[in-house]
Amino acid sequence: MASSRNLSRFWEWGRKIICVGRNYAEHAKELKNEVPTEPVLFLKAPSAYVREGAPVLLPYYTNNLHHEVELGVVIGKGGTNIAQSNAMDHVEGYALCLDMSARDVQDQCKKKGLPWTLAKAFDTSCPVSDFIPKETIQDPHNLKIWLKVNDNLRQEGHTSSMIFSVPFLISYISRIITLEEGDLILTGTPKGVAAVGENDEMAAGIDNIITMKFQIKKQLQ
Numbered sequence: 001m002a003s004s005r006n007l008s009r010f011w012e013w014g015r016k017i018i019c020v021g022r023n024y025a026e027h028a029k030e031l032k033n034e035v036p037t038e039p040v041l042f043l044k045a046p047s048a049y050v051r052e053g054a055p056v057l058l059p060y061y062t063n064n065l066h067h068e069v070e071l072g073v074v075i076g077k078g079g080t081n082i083a084q085s086n087a088m089d090h091v092e093g094y095a096l097c098l099d100m101s102a103r104d105v106q107d108q109c110k111k112k113g114l115p116w117t118l119a120k121a122f123d124t125s126c127p128v129s130d131f132i133p134k135e136t137i138q139d140p141h142n143l144k145i146w147l148k149v150n151d152n153l154r155q156e157g158h159t160s161s162m163i164f165s166v167p168f169l170i171s172y173i174s175r176i177i178t179l180e181e182g183d184l185i186l187t188g189t190p191k192g193v194a195a196v197g198e199n200d201e202m203a204a205g206i207d208n209i210i211t212m213k214f215q216i217k218k219q220l221q
């Protein structure tokens with residue numbers, strides 16, 4: 001699945017960030033949501049990307065910014081109506097990702113029936129690790145992902161607990177939104193989401209494959 005351009009800096013491509021919500025039953029339950037029978041999808045803007053060394057911003061309009069650690073899937077070969085049986089041929093690699101979420105804003109949006117854009121798609125809402133080549137991960141459904149805040153473990157989950165598998169998600173999404181080279185799919189977070197505040201340090205990892213660290217800073221108005 002050779003790509004025409006190097007995807008090891010996929011965040012520079014400006015392509016879509018497609019997020020799957022409520023893909024772990026324990027997380028759906030901790031936020032008092034029903035366990036879904038179909039994937040819940042939303043989007044982040046490419047300006048949501050942030051890399052280690054730069055801060056994750058605490059938006060001025062939230063009092064409850066949550067961390068969500070997630071496995072990201074980097075698309076190498078685009079397509080529409082991709083069959084589940086071929087879906088993994090469209091994967092170039094993976095990344096460890098955070099889906100930073102302004103939970104109070106999201107709750108308000110849910111109450112008012114409004115989209116989640118303010119809660120989920122703001123600048124720096126998608127911290128990402130280095131690119132992980134596909135060959136490094138034999139099975140994306142056999143990984144432990146974790147997140148600590150100031151050295152305290154907050155989230156530890158196993159990707160075997162995903163409700164919808166990576167091939168299913170690729171196939172499902174591609175029937176609605178054409179997938180393109182450089183797109184990133186966030187596959188949902190396990191339980192343990194909680195608030196972070198100014199100057200907190202988040203560290204996250206996938207097994208012994210990758211780790212990353214980010215600090216929270218207040219957004220200047």
Ligand SMILES: O=C(O)/C=C/C(=O)CC(=O)C(=O)O
Binds near residue numbers: 027
């Ligand atoms: O439904 C809610 O209240 C919240 C859902 C999410 O934030 C979904 C995710 O982003 C996720 O499960 O990873």
Ligand SMILES: [Mg+2]
Binds near residue numbers: 019020021099186189
């Ligand atoms: Mg999420």
